[in-house]
Amino acid sequence: MKQILLKNGFIVTMAEGHETVYDGGSVLVEDGNIKAVGRIDPKTVAPDAEIMDLNGKYVLPGFVNTHVHTSQQISRGVGDDVDFVTWLHKRMWPFESSMTEEDSYISTLATCLEMIKTGVTSFAEPGGQFVSGMCRAVAKSGLRAKLAKSVMDCGEGLPAVWQRTMEEELEQQVLDLEKYHNTADGRVQVWFGLRTIFNNTDGLCVKTKELADKYGVGIHMHVAEAKEEKEYTYARWGEGTVQHLESLGILSPNLLAVHTVWLTDEEIALFKKRDVKVSHNPASAMRVLGFARIPKMLSEGICLSIGTDGASSSNHMDMVDEMWLTSLIHKGWRLDPTVVPSQDILRMATRWGARALLDDKLYGSLESGKKADLIVIDPQGPSMMPVNDKIAALVTAMHSENITCSMCDGKWLMKDRKILTLDEDAILAEGTARAAAIYKRAGIELPIRFPVVKISREKKLF
Ligand SMILES: [Zn+2]
Numbered sequence: 001m002k003q004i005l006l007k008n009g010f011i012v013t014m015a016e017g018h019e020t021v022y023d024g025g026s027v028l029v030e031d032g033n034i035k036a037v038g039r040i041d042p043k044t045v046a047p048d049a050e051i052m053d054l055n056g057k058y059v060l061p062g063f064v065n066t067h068v069h070t071s072q073q074i075s076r077g078v079g080d081d082v083d084f085v086t087w088l089h090k091r092m093w094p095f096e097s098s099m100t101e102e103d104s105y106i107s108t109l110a111t112c113l114e115m116i117k118t119g120v121t122s123f124a125e126p127g128g129q130f131v132s133g134m135c136r137a138v139a140k141s142g143l144r145a146k147l148a149k150s151v152m153d154c155g156e157g158l159p160a161v162w163q164r165t166m167e168e169e170l171e172q173q174v175l176d177l178e179k180y181h182n183t184a185d186g187r188v189q190v191w192f193g194l195r196t197i198f199n200n201t202d203g204l205c206v207k208t209k210e211l212a213d214k215y216g217v218g219i220h221m222h223v224a225e226a227k228e229e230k231e232y233t234y235a236r237w238g239e240g241t242v243q244h245l246e247s248l249g250i251l252s253p254n255l256l257a258v259h260t261v262w263l264t265d266e267e268i269a270l271f272k273k274r275d276v277k278v279s280h281n282p283a284s285a286m287r288v289l290g291f292a293r294i295p296k297m298l299s300e301g302i303c304l305s306i307g308t309d310g311a312s313s314s315n316h317m318d319m320v321d322e323m324w325l326t327s328l329i330h331k332g333w334r335l336d337p338t339v340v341p342s343q344d345i346l347r348m349a350t351r352w353g354a355r356a357l358l359d360d361k362l363y364g365s366l367e368s369g370k371k372a373d374l375i376v377i378d379p380q381g382p383s384m385m386p387v388n389d390k391i392a393a394l395v396t397a398m399h400s401e402n403i404t405c406s407m408c409d410g411k412w413l414m415k416d417r418k419i420l421t422l423d424e425d426a427i428l429a430e431g432t433a434r435a436a437a438i439y440k441r442a443g444i445e446l447p448i449r450f451p452v453v454k455i456s457r458e459k460k461l462f
Helices: 068-073 084-097 101-117 131-141 166-182 202-214 227-237 241-248 265-274 280-287 292-301 319-334 343-348 351-356 389-394 424-442
Strands: 003-012 020-029 033-038 050-053 058-061 063-065 120-128 144-149 186-191 192-194 219-223 255-259 277-280 304-306 374-377 404-410 411-415
Touching: 003 033, 003 374, 003 389, 020 192, 050 241, 058 389, 063 319, 063 351, 068 084, 068 101, 068 424, 084 424, 101 120, 101 131, 101 411, 101 424, 120 131, 120 219, 120 351, 120 404, 131 144, 131 166, 131 186, 144 166, 166 186, 166 192, 166 202, 186 343, 192 202, 202 219, 202 241, 219 241, 227 277, 241 265, 255 280, 255 374, 265 292, 277 351, 280 319, 292 304, 292 319, 304 319, 304 343, 319 389, 343 351, 343 389
Parallel strands: 003 050, 003 058, 063 120, 120 144, 144 186, 144 192, 192 219, 219 255, 255 277, 277 304
Antiparallel strands: 003 020, 020 033, 058 374, 374 404, 404 411
């Protein structure tokens, strides 16, 4: 029996039904699970328990990032200041289609580094090409993940290597699922993916739903993402993406719909009726997609969560930044500073995120019997101190640098900002080298924004 006691902290439980905060409280972890929260009976603490005195630091459930493209991590910068079609056809598709399985592995490790440092303990990946590479990386990192393949069986301009039939795409996903689902002590799970309505036939959507139900897993899909998508679906079917998915029977509690920017009132009502889960990605939406109707969805009681999207579209794989953006952008476009309050944003980033991943029984809150997935926050420092409204400060003032420790499945992933499961320097060096090689292979040239003069070391005078 291995026990860890975190004592004398500000424990924000996010527990379903009461959301109690314990000031001066403790969390007792035993064999990967939370045994007790709040006031701990000393008799229940084993003499050989590891004890951490929090000295007033905060403890929160680990954040759940419900949409992050791990294969795009080493492409970072590839999409800066370009339009959507250029980004997709001239930058992102050439980059991702030039990646190897090992590139995907290293890129996923690099994403895991950033996620651990920014408080994430669980995430959902919508699809690189190599589920095997992603699985290896997640297993090593100590994080939890729902991994999916990027699935496309139609659409214009796809790289040759990605032109596949419905049968091929389904077969590959079933193979991945049977091989990798519930590996790494159950931390790694495999879901089905649907890329977008542009790249998925109706037949594929229907079969995917059947298989997801058969295996009891979720479906991860970009839905009503861009204005172009809305124009396309209305021209083709006379209805929006969500209405079309309803007509196919896809809308259901195991659908994780990402972005969901261009929804009508009727489509929001359909989400509510079918208990569809939503991943809100404010940074990438701000770049090119538009404003998702989060205040309306909140008032309708839809299960909302937060994602960072990929480094090629938002650069920051940082849930703390995404929470802060979520707290700002809706107030701005609604001209109403009371909408989307901090406590709702914390719910989105923790318990509701776990629910979106169909895991709310397992994690997302600090409660006895749940998995020990948690983070420690030290508010000390000029950017967060003084802390007056403690709960709001976690959204409006905290920076990811305030997150000092992270635990997943009862194991420490980071202590005092040092990652314990991965070699940070080696991964970043390898990721940098592989990124340069892929840019070259894919023939991607970035603009020269300022003239650069290279000065060699030998000739440098001082
Ligand atoms: Zn995405």
